[in-house]
Amino acid sequence: MAAGDRAFVLTQPEESYEPAPVERPRLELPVAANESHPTLFDSQTSAANDQLGLPSPPQERRVYIDDTLEYDPAFDLLEPEQPKLSLPLLVGLTVVGLAFFAGGLFWAASVSPDRDGGLFNPMTVGWMAALAGIGFFGVAVYLMLDRLGRGDLDEEDDLDAE
Numbered sequence: 001m002a003a004g005d006r007a008f009v010l011t012q013p014e015e016s017y018e019p020a021p022v023e024r025p026r027l028e029l030p031v032a033a034n035e036s037h038p039t040l041f042d043s044q045t046s047a048a049n050d051q052l053g054l055p056s057p058p059q060e061r062r063v064y065i066d067d068t069l070e071y072d073p074a075f076d077l078l079e080p081e082q083p084k085l086s087l088p089l090l091v092g093l094t095v096v097g098l099a100f101f102a103g104g105l106f107w108a109a110s111v112s113p114d115r116d117g118g119l120f121n122p123m124t125v126g127w128m129a130a131l132a133g134i135g136f137f138g139v140a141v142y143l144m145l146d147r148l149g150r151g152d153l154d155e156e157d158d159l160d161a162e
Contacts, residue, residue, distance in 0.1 A: 082150075085143055093140035101133025 108126030 085147065090140050090144050090147070093136055093143075097133045097136030097138075097140055099133065100136060101130050104128070104130030104133055 104126045106126075107129065108123050111122040111126060113121075113123060
C-alpha cells in the first residue's frame with residue numbers, strides 16, 4: 001500500500017498557529033441632551049447637611065403637661081373573680097353523677113344483647129350513661145377540692161354551708 005492510499009495520515013502540529021485578529025465593536029454612549037443638571041454619575045459636590053450646623057442639645061429636660069399631673073384613673077383596676085359554685089350545686093352534681101353511673105350500669109347489665117348489632121343498641125346507651133356519670137362525679141369532686149384548696153372563704157360561702 002502506498003502512503004496516498006491511506007484514509008488517515010498523522011502529521012506534526014503547526015508550531016506558529018495564531019488566531020486571526022478579531023476587531024471588537026466599540027460601544028458608543030449617548031450624549032445627554034441637557035448637561036446643565038447633575039446626573040447620577042457626576043461626583044457629589046457637597047452633602048446636603050454640610051452647610052447646616054448641628055443643633056445643640058437642650059440644656060434642661062423638657063417638661064410636658066402630662067408629666068406634671070398625677071395619674072388618677074377613672075376606674076380602679078379590678079381583677080376578674082373566679083366564679084364561685086355553691087355547695088348545694090356541687091352536691092347535686094355529685095348525686096346526678098352517681099345516678100347516671102348506677103342507672104347506666106343497671107341498664108347495660110339488664111338488657112339482652114341484640115343480634116342485629118346496631119351502633120346505638122340499648123347496651124351501648126347504658127354504657128355511655130355510665131361513662132357520663134363518671135364524668136359528672138369527677139367534675140364535682142374536682143370543683144369541691146378546688147374550692148377547699150383556695151382557702152379564702154367568704155361570709156357567702158359560710159352561709160351556703162348552713
